[in-house]
Amino acid sequence: MGEAVTIKRENNIKLESFIKNYLNPKYVFLPIDEGYKLRVIDNSYVYKNDIVMFTDKGKSVHSSVSGRVLGIKDMLYSNGVKKSSLVIENDLKENVRVRKSAKKYIDNYDKESFLQMLDDTSFKYRNKYVVQKFLENKRILLINGIELEPYFANKYFELLENADIILETIDLLSNIFHFEKTVLAIKNNSSDIINNFMNELGTYPNIDLKLMGDAYPNGMDDYLKKILELDDPLILSIEEVLGIYHILKKQVPVSEKLVTITGNAVNPKCVIKVKLGSLLSEVFINNFDFTEKSVVVYLNGNMTGRVVDTLKFVIDSTVDGIVVMKKSVKQVEDCISCGLCFKCCPMGLNPKYVFDHLGNVKGEYKEGCLQCGLCNYVCPSNIDLKSYMNGSEKN
Amino acid sequence: MSKRGLAKRLYTMYGIALIPLLMFGIYKNGIQLYDKGYVNVWGMIKPVILISMAICGSVAGTLLKNYRQKKIIDLESMNKCKKGIIEALLLSFVLPIKSSPLILFVVTFLFNLFKENTKINKVAIMYIVMQLLNVLLGLNTFSNPYEVNTTLNYDGIDLFLGFGTGGICSTPVVFIILGLIILCFNSLYKKDMVISAIITFLILGIVPRMITSHYGEIFPLIFGYNILYVFVFIFPNLYSSSYTTKGQILSGIILAILTYFFVMITPYNAAMLSVILVSLIRGICDRLFVIKLRSR
Ligand code: SF4
Ligand code: SF4
Numbered sequence: 001m002g003e004a005v006t007i008k009r010e011n012n013i014k015l016e017s018f019i020k021n022y023l024n025p026k027y028v029f030l031p032i033d034e035g036y037k038l039r040v041i042d043n044s045y046v047y048k049n050d051i052v053m054f055t056d057k058g059k060s061v062h063s064s065v066s067g068r069v070l071g072i073k074d075m076l077y078s079n080g081v082k083k084s085s086l087v088i089e090n091d092l093k094e095n096v097r098v099r100k101s102a103k104k105y106i107d108n109y110d111k112e113s114f115l116q117m118l119d120d121t122s123f124k125y126r127n128k129y130v131v132q133k134f135l136e137n138k139r140i141l142l143i144n145g146i147e148l149e150p151y152f153a154n155k156y157f158e159l160l161e162n163a164d165i166i167l168e169t170i171d172l173l174s175n176i177f178h179f180e181k182t183v184l185a186i187k188n189n190s191s192d193i194i195n196n197f198m199n200e201l202g203t204y205p206n207i208d209l210k211l212m213g214d215a216y217p218n219g220m221d222d223y224l225k226k227i228l229e230l231d232d233p234l235i236l237s238i239e240e241v242l243g244i245y246h247i248l249k250k251q252v253p254v255s256e257k258l259v260t261i262t263g264n265a266v267n268p269k270c271v272i273k274v275k276l277g278s279l280l281s282e283v284f285i286n287n288f289d290f291t292e293k294s295v296v297v298y299l300n301g302n303m304t305g306r307v308v309d310t311l312k313f314v315i316d317s318t319v320d321g322i323v324v325m326k327k328s329v330k331q332v333e334d335c336i337s338c339g340l341c342f343k344c345c346p347m348g349l350n351p352k353y354v355f356d357h358l359g360n361v362k363g364e365y366k367e368g369c370l371q372c373g374l375c376n377y378v379c380p381s382n383i384d385l386k387s388y389m390n391g392s393e394k395n
Numbered sequence: 396m397s398k399r400g401l402a403k404r405l406y407t408m409y410g411i412a413l414i415p416l417l418m419f420g421i422y423k424n425g426i427q428l429y430d431k432g433y434v435n436v437w438g439m440i441k442p443v444i445l446i447s448m449a450i451c452g453s454v455a456g457t458l459l460k461n462y463r464q465k466k467i468i469d470l471e472s473m474n475k476c477k478k479g480i481i482e483a484l485l486l487s488f489v490l491p492i493k494s495s496p497l498i499l500f501v502v503t504f505l506f507n508l509f510k511e512n513t514k515i516n517k518v519a520i521m522y523i524v525m526q527l528l529n530v531l532l533g534l535n536t537f538s539n540p541y542e543v544n545t546t547l548n549y550d551g552i553d554l555f556l557g558f559g560t561g562g563i564c565s566t567p568v569v570f571i572i573l574g575l576i577i578l579c580f581n582s583l584y585k586k587d588m589v590i591s592a593i594i595t596f597l598i599l600g601i602v603p604r605m606i607t608s609h610y611g612e613i614f615p616l617i618f619g620y621n622i623l624y625v626f627v628f629i630f631p632n633l634y635s636s637s638y639t640t641k642g643q644i645l646s647g648i649i650l651a652i653l654t655y656f657f658v659m660i661t662p663y664n665a666a667m668l669s670v671i672l673v674s675l676i677r678g679i680c681d682r683l684f685v686i687k688l689r690s691r
Binding site: 331334335336337338339340342343350352353380381 | 400401402471511512582583633634635636637638639640681682
């Protein structure tokens with residue numbers, strides 16, 4: 001099994017040291033998932049955090065802005081699939097109904113009320129209901145605070161600004177579910193973040209802080225649990241922890257998200273806070289410029305992401321950012337049998353073997369592939385091995 | 396660390412590693428013979444001519460191939476020549492000094508025109524083709540005119556320094572070891588297979604002779620017959636050798652064993668023939684370990 005690799009970053013790709021905000025999109029789009037019924041009609045007015053859709057089982061979707069409902073439109077999402085979405089025209093007023101005030105302390109939740117709250121707010125992360133994870137009765141809690149993509153810094157800013165909140169929430173989860181072990185993994189390369197956490201950790205002796213090297217793919221859940229030798233843990237990302245805190249505190253799901261826009265062909269390069277449901281193209285046009293005529297855009301990073309030819313995606317929890325790189329011709333050459341792909345694979349798989357057979361091999365040779373893209377990164381012949389591993393490339 | 400460009404760097408390192416051998420070959424099979432009056436000026440420059448013809452054939456073949464494909468000769472096709480030049484050097488260094496420059500040109504030209512990369516070691520195939528033609532033309536003896544006319548009694552040191560019989564530039568063991576050290580600095584160089592081959596061959600070459608007290612046979616075997624040159628420079632070819640570490644070690648061991656036995660039949664061609672056979676079975680060597688590793 002290969003060891004994590006330090007990814008060489010281009011020196012000229014440096015992110016701004018602050019978070020930019022773009023919280024006033026013209027429209028927001030909320031996907032209408034199966035089983036959801038609309039609670040609003042065209043041209044009606046909605047307040048921010050109003051319930052706009054619901055299921056019979058009590059799940060609900062809230063509006064992230066205030067404004068007028070325009071109707072339903074098919075919109076593209078980051079997985080390349082179009083979904084019917086409710087369109088709300090933002091009136092930029094952020095009007096909210098008078099509602100129960102936020103809870104001062106979050107620790108007066110018990111297991112039932114906690115699960116109920118997550119369920120009611122339909123808190124989803126990466127298209128999965130977070131509440132489901134807590135129903136699996138895992139004994140170990142692992143919080144993944146490691147940024148996976150080398151050029152992204154969403155987690156960096158979240159950790160930097162929210163050490164106290166993160167620890168408080170993890171502690172709460174640990175107390176509610178009586179985890180045998182609670183581990184928080186973060187990168188060891190930011191002294192500011194480490195200091196913040198060290199200062200707070202004294203109050204939380206039950207949380208085990210693990211400092212991991214700035215290597216790839218340490219931030220990948222399956223790899224992280226493997227190197228930390230944790231047996232079947234419940235894994236939450238930092239975004240999920242912050243999302244849970246928000247829900248417990250305010251009884252509504254998060255309506256904002258951090259997205260990194262970076263690369264050697266975009267200006268500025270920064271992390272930007274946006275409304276969930278905004279269009280990536282709108283965010284981009286109003287805040288960024290391409291610096292090259294011919295560019296390649298990797299949605300969700302150049303390691304695990306994919307090349308896209310449009311930015312007209314709705315930003316949901318699956319969108320972490322884009323890397324915009326100057327287009328360069330990468331000549332695919334014959335495999336030189338160097339074995340680097342095989343040696344580096346964090347799962348001990350053999351992408352060269354799969355490639356030699358043009359992907360037509362038994363499932364066991366591809367099973368467990370994390371799609372981390374490390375094999376592509378190390379391959380001196382520029383072969384897209386990852387595609388052979390996921391079956392999308394077959395000659 | 397990004398591995399892009401490593402392959403190109405490996406060829407550059409091959410070029411550097413081969414320079415001392417080139418110098419020595421030009422001296423041993425050219426200048427020295429001229430000095431001692433065994434050859435005329437033409438004979439003196441013959442090593443250079445042979446090597447140049449191999450390079451010209453390879454460059455011409457590569458450029459023509461690219462021209463046929465793209466209808467232009469651009470920088471990229473010039474870049475591709477680098478690999479062809481190194482292969483031409485590797486081939487010409489190990490051939491007998493008697494080889495015909497014209498035939499060498501034709502062989503390198505045709506191989507580069509029709510086959511850029513082969514699953515079987517390309518230099519080894521070109522060598523066998525050359526040797527077959529040499530046999531037909533009676534040019535296959537490795538002794539230079541001095542060695543033909545003198546009764547040689549070289550000791551281990553002489554052989555180590557490269558004064559034994561062999562290819563044009565493939566005899567100095569000291570420079571082969573230096574080359575091995577240089578190449579080991581490139582992570583694409585398959586040192587595991589080379590080292591396993593050398594160690595196995597040394598064991599096979601030394602132990603039985605120590606037991607039977609045939610000490611005199613040890614150095615001619617382990618330093619002679621172009622074996623170390625083939626092990627270090629030709630065997631770890633990028634395209635036609637194992638890629639798993641264990642597969643590489645296994646193929647190194649098999650190469651050494653095959654060479655050891657072939658030496659008894661055709662000493663100077665033993666290592667090359669073994670390289671071809673090992674490149675044929677390399678898939679099996681790798682596969683053995685692929686399956687094991689997958690199930691870990
Ligand atoms: S993409 Fe799959 S095969 Fe390639 S290195 Fe990652 S886990 Fe291994
Ligand atoms: S890294 Fe690329 S060139 Fe090397 S063995 Fe794997 S596929 Fe072949």
